Amino acid sequence: MSGTKVEISTITTPKIAHSALQFWALFFALCLAVLCQAWYGSGYLLTACAFQLSYGKIYNLYPIKWVFLIALALFEIGSLICGAAPSSVGLIMGRVVAGIGSGGLFAGAILLVAEFKPLNERAFYNGMLGAMYSVASVAGPLMGGAFTERVTWRLCFYINLPLGVVTAVIVFLLVPNNYDSGRDSRRGLPLKKKLQEMDLYGLVVLVPTIICILLATQWGGTKYSWGNARIIALFVVGFVLFVAFVVIEIWQGDRAIVPPSLVKRRTVWACSIFSFCLFGSFLVVAYFLPLWFQAIKGDTATESGIHNLPSILGTTIFSVAAGGMVFGLGYYTWACILGSVLAAVGAGLLSTLEVDSNAAKWIGYQVLYGAGCGFGLNQPLIAIQAALPDFQKSEGTAVVIFMQTFGGTIAIAVAQNVFNNKLVSNILAAGIPVDPAALLSVGATKLQGLVQPQFFGRLQLAYNDSITQTFYVAVATAGLSMAGSILIPWLSVKQAVAPEDAETANTVMPFQHPSSDVDLAMPAILRQSGEIASEDSQSSDIEKVPRNNEVSTYDSQTSEVEKSSVGSTNRKVESIRN
Incomplete structure (x- = not known):
């Protein structure tokens, strides 16, 4: 097997060509966005949590750049409303708007990094983004308390405005337009079809489901006793809505906010x-x-x-x-x-x-x-x-x-x-x-x-x-x-494995480092050479692996096993030597 060579360009090559300066400027902007979202996240946690799942679908249907910028704009508008709110009603409305935007910021930052950096490098940069999120989550409430004591509570929200503007300008200038137009075939659908793909039925049920459950857990035992009629009603309504959401997601299939596949x-x-x-x-x-x-x-x-x-x-x-x-x-x-x-x-x-x-x-x-x-x-x-x-x-x-x-x-x-x-x-x-x-x-x-x-x-x-x-x-x-x-x-970020097959890759040797000549992430190739068994104990996605230069590819949309030639994939085998 020492002679096996595999095309791994998809693992080591970024989707967007860029200079080091361009990427670090963008990464700095993304860190600012994550900082804004996390540092006073408790202020709009309810709506952020309620809308986070919907962003997964939206980022698929529309360009990542513009979805991220719109989410950032909503977050900034909400922060402005909160800071200028003359009453508690205005503060609540501002937190709702900011929360809707906040739900898409961290996911958007992760996805943008994925467009600029190949898989084998993302762990480092995601670690830095995660560190920023963690620091802001811990330090944010303490800073908010200091602002409230020494200046004004409004600064907790106003501070987001200049940071958001810097982020928006950098993302707008450095992220190309329509670079990911081929990411999903549904990008080209008309607006009516896209709305159908967004699973609006599921969204309408999901938002009140999350709100009911979160309010019940936050109010129970603090504002009201657990036996209070309000808390019981919130749990009952939340459970009924959750069951309805599950039914809708199964009915919607791959259109669902959370596809069953x-x-x-x-x-x-x-x-x-x-x-x-x-x-x-x-x-x-x-x-x-x-x-x-x-x-x-x-x-x-x-x-x-x-x-x-x-x-x-x-x-x-x-x-x-x-x-x-x-x-x-x-x-x-x-x-x-x-x-x-x-x-x-x-x-x-x-x-x-x-x-x-x-x-x-x-x-x-x-x-x-x-x-x-x-x-x-x-x-x-x-x-x-x-x-x-x-x-x-x-x-x-x-x-x-x-x-x-x-x-x-x-x-x-x-x-x-x-x-x-x-x-x-x-x-x-x-x-x-x-x-x-x-x-x-x-x-x-x-x-x-x-x-x-x-x-x-x-x-x-x-x-x-x-x-x-x-x-x-x-x-x-x-x-x-x-x-x-x-x-x-146990999957490796260095393995040139097709995404559909990734979870079915053999995982019996998790600590063996893949060499430049041998791609351990290709169980189909290894099985053809007779070096490992065809039974995959780690996943049920692929039931068997055919021989004679064919591999099984799991289609996550149709749950069918199709046959495709190795030569038609981006994993090109130049030679297999026992």
């Missing part, structure tokens, strides 16, 4: 489970660790941000490092598994923090946890790029990002309920003369003013125990993410 792919559902759980863990720590510094160490919002730097730097450094290692090794599944393990251990150690814990502990625990999130969070997006054909990449990316956001929302809601219930019970058990409702309504920086000095020590102990209990939620979700990580197929 996409959901059946192991990479998609395994990455979705992993992203849902690990990002949920990440947001729980990102939200409650600053509260620990403020309540237990007496930090201001700014000081808690500084003390949170080990987590931020750990996530950033290891995210970029993981991207470089995936680029070098070719495989990404190991990073997901390692990320799950390190995050679970790190969150477990954070749950042991006490009132008198020294800096060595809270710094070391943060670095370990940040390393886990850095290794794992961005790999699912690379997995989608490696495993799916071009016409499903945008939909697959949208699904993973949606599950990531949705998981974070659910995990935060669960952790908030754990915190509230534990704090109330601790206050009552300790006999502290303070109204629990008043305690929950004030910020963690104002605890000393609520009780007499002799009770403050007990209040700190109660608060510490309540916050560390939320880290058990982070431990559980990080641990559950392991189930998704071990199910992600």
